[in-house]
Amino acid sequence: MALDPYKRLFRLPGVRTLLLVGLIARIPTTATGMALTLYVVNGLGLGFGQAGLVTMASTVGMAVGSPLTGRFVDKYGLRPVLTVTTVAQAAFWAGAWALPYAGLVVAAAVAGLLGQPVFSVIRQCLAAMVPVEHRRAGFSLDSMLVELAYMVGPALAVAGMTTLGSGPTLAAIAVGLTGSGVALIALNPPTRSAEELKAPAARVPRRQWLTPAFVALLGTVAAATFVLTATELALVGTMEHADQTPWIGLAVSIWCLYSLAGGFVYGGLSRGVSPLALIAGMGLLTVLASLAGGDWWWLMLALLPAGVLCAPSLSSTVDTVSRWVPAGARGEAMGFHGTALLIGGALSAPIAGAIIDAHGPAWAFVVAGLTGVAMVLVALPFWRRRPQPIAVPAEVAEPVVATSLPLRNESVAYRNKLAIR
Template sequence: MRLAPYRSVLALPGVRPLILVAILARIPSVAAAVTLTLHVVEELHRGYFAAGLVATASTIGAAVGAPLLGRMVDRRGLRPVLAVCTIAEGVWWSVAGSLPYPLLLGLALAAGVLTLPVFSVVRQSLAALVPPDRRRPAYALDSMSVELSFMVGPALAVLMATTVSPHATMWAIGAGVVLAGSALFVFNPPVRAESEVASGPVPPRRSWLTPRMIAILAIAAATTLMLGGTDVTVVAVLREADQISWTGVVLALWGVYSLIGGFVYGSLSRAPSLVVLLGALGLGTALVALAGPQWFLLALVLVPAGALCAPTLAAAADAVSHLAPPSVRGEAMGLHGSAITVGLALGAPLAGWVIDLSSPRWGFVATGVVGLLVAVAVLPVYLSRRRPPASGVPAQRGAEPALVVAE
């Protein structure tokens, strides 16, 4: 491992504060789902299915809204989008705790569309701040910061909801989102480098939403599908073994493995390609089913799959940043965010359905096999040699090596 790539990236103007703001700004966002669930179950006295419908509505809204907001950033700039989303989310979280369930369900969809685009904006800004040949460690840092946010946010939400109330937690999340949006508004990170100032017409979507880009989006969705499925399956396996009290420890270790894997990935001089990372993650996830019944054996067998989480997510974001033209990078990163959101939304119910039909361990197999199948499906497109554009414009320098050699 080398620290030089990280030192080089963090020395670039704007990168260090962007990563710090990203960690803090993402915490309220990742705490939202569990807070809504606890509110519906504990305060509205509805079942978990009803709570899941609210989470699903919010997820659908976020998946639809991410590329639309990214397109607005490309066309209108970052600050107008941040202002609209910050106000909308502030209003949503201030009234959500007082709404009857039908209205809560309907407004969750609308609020999801205007979710503060912290994840996409940070990744878009990294592409503007970091030269193409140094983006891999930059996106590794970003993936590690996401992991830290997920390790802190839901735990804080559960702690506050159980010690104070879910309603108070919703107010706290609203305040956190407003602070996050305000901080990003003041910081105003660039979404294009100075050398990428838009000139001329915006390229048509068909010119950059190519089969290769679609393959990368499919890989991103498959990655988070496995993560969502693993989360649920770990709980089911430990519950069956009567070791449910160790769930937090196992999931925390899984997050640590991802942090370590992301750190190693960003420090390598030559890294595996994205499709190899996905295939290895799929195989590692399926093999977790072989773990013994004890919690420490499950935690041990999770090491390979856990260590590949952050690298695969970082490689997908890096690939999107190379393929998307600067003038539409916001929309492309929005589509990337939608793919991640859809994957997470599908992973848990897929694993749960398989677990209900068979046994908990088959949840690992089912989601791991999905990852392997996607890796096989996209391999021909991913490895195909890119043809020069019909317009005669030369291919972007450095894009192909970033995809094939060291994503």
């Protein structure tokens, strides 16, 4: 692995600024789920079941709204969409404390529907600003920054709720989300490259890119987050059953570091790997983690091979979307990608939890891994009819990047960590 891909990436105009703004903008977004849960439990004095209903309403709203906001970005541009969603988030988080529980559930769903498309927008803009031959490094670095945001955001939400209280913490999130929106509006990164902007404007019909192969890709995305969510639940369950609860935070952090290391190494490779191979490999290696037993150190060692494939597995799907979908529909396609991420995590949490309660955490590793492998096998026949990748000009193409391998792996290991805590 070489650092040259990252050095070339940083020489591209505007990329460093976009990645830095993306990191900062994602931190308040990653804090919202944990803050909402703790507010319902501690601020309203209700149970985790009621808190789960609020977060479920928010998740459903985000799943529906993600492709819609992406389509609006494609049609109207970035600034109008960010303006509307930033105002909506500021209003919800500034006024959530005054709502009764029933009103909070409804408002959370609406706020989810009008959620800031920070994750998908950063990916979309990276695809526009970074040439095809440099995207692996760009998306891989972005995936590492997403991991950092998820390590910081929920922790800040917990610290705020336990030290400052519900009101100040919700207000701080409102300020953070507003600042994130304003920063992205001011930056206004391009959603299409200069070459794409030169092409004649034309409406891109969905049938051109929303094909069975693309749906199969979304299925593998959902399967990947299913594996990741179930793995973290099983990790937590294993440590609780072994009376090692105080070490859960350290164990989860180590697991995140595996993903960070995997993303960094993958971004420096000279060629990519199909997301089907990566997700299937992650699933099989997750099954092997079930053999580790109850000692958490052995479990962490057993999770190392699957852990280093986390960021590459998800990032490869982002790169595939950027290659398969025309620029005029890239925002909506990235929105569907985000919806698939949410669906996988939302389905995994109750299923893995039920398996852990009934049969123990080891079986959760097994079911999670086999689910990932099964989805890859289902997607395989459709994959052979995938769209042709975006062509790379001969004068800039790297010799090892062949168009017969369209599935380059980029980052953005976006996971719904609330569902697995």
